[in-house]
Amino acid sequence: MTENFDVFINRFKQRLKSLFHDESNINELSLQRGLPENVWNGIMQMNPLSVAIPKAFGGRGAEVKECLGILSAASYEALPLSLTFGINIALFLEPLAKYGNPEIQAPIFQKFVEEKAMGGLMITEPDYGSDALNMRTSYTETEEGYKIKGVKHWQGLTGMADFWIIAARKSLQENDLARDVEFFVTDNAKPEQKIKVEHYFNNLGLYMIPYGLNTVDVQVPGNQKLQQTSTGIKMMLDILHRSRLQFPGMGMGFIQRMLDEALAHTTKRKVGGQPLIAMDSVRFQLSRIQAAYTLASGMCAHSSNMSGIQYDLAAEGVQANSMKALVTDLMQESAQICVQLAGSSGYKIDHIGGRGIVDSRPFQIFEGSNEMLYTQISEIIVKQMKKSKVSNFSEYLSSFDLTSRVAPMFKKHLDFEMPTVLVQRQTVVLGKIIARLVNLQYVDQMVEKGFRKDLYGNCVKHMHMDIKKLSTDLSDYNNAEPIVDYLEDSLWSQYV
Numbered sequence: 174m175t176e177n178f179d180v181f182i183n184r185f186k187q188r189l190k191s192l193f194h195d196e197s198n199i200n201e202l203s204l205q206r207g208l209p210e211n212v213w214n215g216i217m218q219m220n221p222l223s224v225a226i227p228k229a230f231g232g233r234g235a236e237v238k239e240c241l242g243i244l245s246a247a248s249y250e251a252l253p254l255s256l257t258f259g260i261n262i263a264l265f266l267e268p269l270a271k272y273g274n275p276e277i278q279a280p281i282f283q284k285f286v287e288e289k290a291m292g293g294l295m296i297t298e299p300d301y302g303s304d305a306l307n308m309r310t311s312y313t314e315t316e317e318g319y320k321i322k323g324v325k326h327w328q329g330l331t332g333m334a335d336f337w338i339i340a341a342r343k344s345l346q347e348n349d350l351a352r353d354v355e356f357f358v359t360d361n362a363k364p365e366q367k368i369k370v371e372h373y374f375n376n377l378g379l380y381m382i383p384y385g386l387n388t389v390d391v392q393v394p395g396n397q398k399l400q401q402t403s404t405g406i407k408m409m410l411d412i413l414h415r416s417r418l419q420f421p422g423m424g425m426g427f428i429q430r431m432l433d434e435a436l437a438h439t440t441k442r443k444v445g446g447q448p449l450i451a452m453d454s455v456r457f458q459l460s461r462i463q464a465a466y467t468l469a470s471g472m473c474a475h476s477s478n479m480s481g482i483q484y485d486l487a488a489e490g491v492q493a494n495s496m497k498a499l500v501t502d503l504m505q506e507s508a509q510i511c512v513q514l515a516g517s518s519g520y521k522i523d524h525i526g527g528r529g530i531v532d533s534r535p536f537q538i539f540e541g542s543n544e545m546l547y548t549q550i551s552e553i554i555v556k557q558m559k560k561s562k563v564s565n566f567s568e569y570l571s572s573f574d575l576t577s578r579v580a581p582m583f584k585k586h587l588d589f590e591m592p593t594v595l596v597q598r599q600t601v602v603l604g605k606i607i608a609r610l611v612n613l614q615y616v617d618q619m620v621e622k623g624f625r626k627d628l629y630g631n632c633v634k635h636m637h638m639d640i641k642k643l644s645t646d647l648s649d650y651n652n653a654e655p656i657v658d659y660l661e662d663s664l665w666s667q668y669v
């Protein structure tokens with residue numbers, strides 16, 4: 174019988190607390206590359222990745238709610254640990270459960286359950302980051318299966334993962350490659366499938382996770398190719414969207430930790446005989462983190478209901494991009510506020526806030542930079558507006574199913590005709606507005622079920638402030654352009 178999840182997650186939280194605060198010091202561990210073996214073994218003995226493995230293979234059932242719970246519990250203590258789990262869950266275990274050949278699923282899942290194996294995903298290449306569809310890693314069919322060759326980089330768990338899912342394009346005649354993308358599972362324990370690590374990167378933060386440059390030159394059996402239901406591109410979108418929809422799990426625990434740390438410090442710290450929290454500007458900053466906590470809560474609740482492996486998420490770009498981009502922006506803002514409120518003590522790499530600034534920053538970049546994701550959100554909505562022949566932004570959002578519940582509250586800021594031509598800096602701003610409304614609606618839906626109205630009310634106030642500023646940036650945007658040859662006549666000392 175599967176252990177009740179509340180019992181399971183509480184045991185996991187207590188074990189992390191003991192490992193990071195009693196048996197060792199998380200502040201010291203966070204300055205080291207990787208984790209000591211005894212700490213890592215202590216974590217994995219709790220079998221946290223079982224949440225992403227189907228029950229048929231000895232796991233807990235791959236329920237999104239449980240996956241997000243593990244990610245949140247981990248990120249409260251250590252964001253890199255949560256990302257390690259996130260890579261395994263969203264970028265390996267769930268794709269394997271959904272698209273893997275039944276012949277390979279059982280033995281691989283067994284290694285995760287019994288031997289604490291790990292897995293990751295290889296898409297990004299040195300010359301093709303976000304431009305994944307033009308990747309140069311290729312495959313050819315052989316009598317034994319498939320031969321895959323290429324170069325990949327910035328994969329989390331480089332040199333650490335036991336299994337990889339690798340994206341490649343079919344090699345055609347005259348060095349041309351097919352447009353579609355296919356995915357293959359590799360097993361590092363087998364010499365012919367081992368990925369060679371050329372070198373490791375000195376990543377700025379996330380010290381627990383190794384990143385590097387990998388050379389792929391492997392031979393895999395035919396049954397290790399993932400089985401897509403339509404095209405490989407749609408399968409890639411389904412995988413990436415599901416991953417983005419689980420970012421709120423990593424963001425949830427992290428933002429809550431920033432909030433708890435900031436509240437504890439400002440309640441205890443006194444200035445002029447008064448606690449910091451008595452100051453109006455401090456209370457405003459605390460309410461910003463609390464609004465982030467509220468939005469992340471709504472994201473987690475909504476994601477739990479719609480991002481399981483039983484759903485096809487290839488067309489859910491607005492929801493996936495809105496969650497990933499906004500929650501990662503909120504993570505960075507929360508860390509910045511936590512450090513500001515902590516004063517000089519926050520400006521230490523072993524302070525949870527200072528470390529949080531560095532560790533949360535790449536979340537705004539990987540799996541699609543936020544500017545790109547906000548742009549994609551705008552492009553989808555503008556296209557739908559043109560198709561429905563509705564030009565008024567407020568009118569459209571008030572009828573759009575993802576924003577219809579909350580958009581009317583913002584009519585005075587959104588009551589304008591959509592410009593026929595938008596420059597990219599405007600589309601980024603437009604995407605930020607839409608993402609806030611989409612995610613605010615998730616919270617609004619929770620309030621119906623009993624979520625705190627005071628938290629929701631404060632969150633609405635902050636979204637009004639944000640959207641008011643953003644709508645002004647949209648209509649009266651800054652059109653400044655960089656001057657490449659700027660040095661001539663710009664040396665200040667000439668004008669003294």
